[in-house]
Amino acid sequence: LLGDRIIKILVKNKFHLNKRMYMQRFTVLLLFSFFSFNCTHIKMLKEVPHNFDSRLSNPEEAEAYPKLTERNRLMGNLSAERTCYNVSHYDLNLDIDVEAKTIVGYNTITALAVHDFSTLQIDLQHKMNIEKIEYNGNELNYSRKEDAVFVEFPTMTQGTEFLFTIYYNGTPRVAPRPPWDDGFVWEKDKADRHFIAVTSEGLGASHWWPCKDHISDEPNSMAINITVPSDLMCVSSGQLKEIRDAGNGKTEYRWFVNNPINNYNISVNIGHYTVIQDTIHSLGKVRDATYYVLDYNETVAREHFKEARTVIRVLEHYFGPYQWWEDGYKLVQAPYLGMEHQTAVTYGNKFRIYDKSKSRNIYGFIDYIILHETAHEWWGNSITACDPADVWIHEGFGTYTEVLYVEYLLGYDLSIDYFIQKRRGIGNRKAIVGPRNQNYWGFSDAYNKGAWIIHTLRNVIDDNELFFKTLKGFAVDNAKGIVCTEDVRDYFAEKTGIDLTKFFDQYLFNRKIPILEYAQENGQFYYRWVGAINEFDMPINLLVNKSEKRIYPTIVAQSISIPEYATVEVKDWEYLIIKKENEDLLTSAAISASN
Structure with missing residues (x-):
């Protein structure tokens, strides 16, 4: 029908071709347009199974937290x-x-x-x-x-x-598996030359330099003066203030950080680097950016790292100003996947956006490492958790940044298609916020579940303008500060007017996610929360014949009237919940109603 309409237009405009030829040409044009759009936007996304609930569960047995060792007592307390x-x-x-x-x-x-x-x-x-x-x-x-x-x-x-x-x-210590298992990385590049780095998150920076090694105490500034053989270059955080001849074939690189910095964000990166200068437009100003890459990667890096321009622009849109322009923005090639070292984000994803990257679900669209590790300049570096047990503040917001980035560039629907896949791996075996003062790094579920909790909070607020205003406000008001999970809760509660105590108790301090049981009969939709903490009453949205309807479940069965035989969808793509149809709820609801 659409083809016939276009052909009529063509004929009206005296394009003297027969209808068959018009149809052939239109079909080719239509297919070309469709596949062109797919190649640019949709084909990036891998096919996702439709039954996402099967990926979420609440295991019967909880996973125990690590036994407190004397070392962790001394490091964490x-x-x-x-x-x-x-x-x-x-x-x-x-x-x-x-x-x-x-x-x-x-x-x-x-x-x-x-x-x-x-x-x-x-x-x-x-x-x-x-x-x-x-x-x-x-x-x-x-x-x-x-x-x-x-x-x-x-x-x-x-x-x-x-x-x-x-x-x-x-x-x-030599790193067994950087950056997840920390230490020094003594590698060789493709030209068989020294290529050296160090990671510290989790293990602690004190594995290689003496410090007060607790995440909550950051120095206001730091000098990092490193001497290496003169054929090598050393890159660290902050600004390069001076390069000195140290004699005996050695050179000293003197770096200075003018801002608060986490101990684990201090790194040294040593190699045969070449320096690429770039500029980034930041809130109306043109800022300098510097990329340090192995000399033989200059050509590919010069093109690949342009992505940082868009990353900074989008992240400043959501979270406010990048806080470290005084110390610069650097991407530094490293002999491991990557790490959020402040103002010297390390990168080892081999300049690719197709494989061996957690962005593989969006082929050809983004280099996950540049985005995720730069996101930590806000979440982790500027805003720092008060205790390792609260590290979801770094990783949950960092992971949700990926989703917001896709939403900004490709739209909400494609961001959900990307995000829904991050339900994989959510374990629910222990609470995200574990024991404090024990040097317990709460990485379990911090990434994907943490991000889904933020997304759920967004939809509990149910006002995008208010959510994003509050999100940016939190990032700006707490810039260069230390926060606990309770600070996140209280800030969002104050700005939105919503009591979030039970929400945070359920999702952050309890391991299980709530289950929405529901049933439908005779123009009634029945529902309740199960497996939730006492007095849990999180609202959620339904689609009833494609019209949105908000309900307020509790642990007591309730019902609402709906049109007979209505199609009802639980918008589980907006909430971290398990949905479960349960016919027994009809009886439970009837009993509750009679009482």
């Missing part, structure tokens, strides 16, 4: 020896022997006494050797337990600013 002081500045100086795979150097720590004290705790992996610890020109006594170092000071009074230096050396 904010003891008096740690809360007695706040670090304001680190001055890290290291000489890295790339052949022997050893490091030697010192870290000068500037801090403020929060309380009177005579002993404080710093952290350094027990296999690293401490040569001495100095304060005011005097060596201090210290003792070691696991990876904790207890340093004895003259009595320090509240409000005193002081600095001390730890001289150390050793063979740092």
Whole structure:
């Protein structure tokens, strides 16, 4: 019919071809248009099974949290020896022997006494050797337990600013599987030259440099001065202030971070780098960006890393200003997949967007590593969790950023098609927020489930304008700050006027997700929550004959009137729930109604 209408138009305009020829040409045109659109937008998406509920379950048995070890007690607990002081500045100086795979150097720590004290705790992996610890020109006594170092000071009074230096050396831990299992990465590039990096999230930065190794205490600034063989370049966080000839065929690279930074975000990246300069348009200003890639990758990287321009633009749209322009924005090629090292995002996805990337569900569209790790410049680096148990704030918001990026560029429907696949792997075996003060990194379900919780919150609010205003407000108001899960809850509750206590209790502090049981009969739709905490009353939206209807289930069966034989869809693509049709609910609802 559409073809006939177009042919009539063509004939009316005196295109003297017979109808068969018109149909042939129109069919070719239509197919070309269809497949062109698919190649640009839809064909990117892998075919997704339609029954998504089967991917979600609440296992009968919970998975136990790790047994608390003495090391994790010392690393995770904010003891008096740690809360007695706040670090304001680190001055890290290291000489890295790339052949022997050893490091030697010192870290000068500037801090403020929060309380009177005579002993404080710093952290350094027990296999690293401490040569001495100095304060005011005097060596201090210290003792070691696991990876904790207890340093004895003259009595320090509240409000005193002081600095001390730890001289150390050793063979740092080799990363078994970076960035998931941390340590130094001593690799060779394709030209058989040294290619070196380090990761620390989870294990802690103290595996290679002495620091107060708790996620909640960030220095206000940091100097990172690294000496390497002169044929190599060293890239770290912040601005490159100076390159010095260190003698004996070595060069010192002096980097400086002007902002608060997580300990685990400090990295060194050593290789035969070439430098690519770029510019990024940021909220009306043109900013500099720098990419460090192995010399033989310059051509591909120069084109591939242009994606960062769009990434920054979209993320600033949702979350407000990138916070680190004073320290720059860098992408740094690394011998592992990638990591969100602040202002020096490491990248090892081989400049591809088709395979070996979690963006594989959108073929040819995006390099997941650039997007996800840059998202952490807001979620994790600017806004930092108060405890490793709350790391879903980093990873859940980071993962939801991927979804918002797709939504921004391709629209909501395609973002849902992409996002629905991230239900895979949600385990529900333990609560996302686990035990605090135990150095427990709550990565289990932090990524995909965390993102789905945020999406569910968006639809509980049921007002996109309000949700995005609150989301950006949270990112801006808490920039360069430390937050707990409760802070997320309270901020969104205040700005939206919705009591979110039960929502957060169910989704963050309880392992199970709610099950919506429902049934339909005689112009009535029956529903209730099961497997939910007491007084859980999250509203959800239905489509009744394609018209949206909001219901307010509780653990008590209820019903609403609907047209006889209506088609009802539970909008489970908007909520992290399990939906379950249950005919027994008809009897339960009838009993409840009679009572």
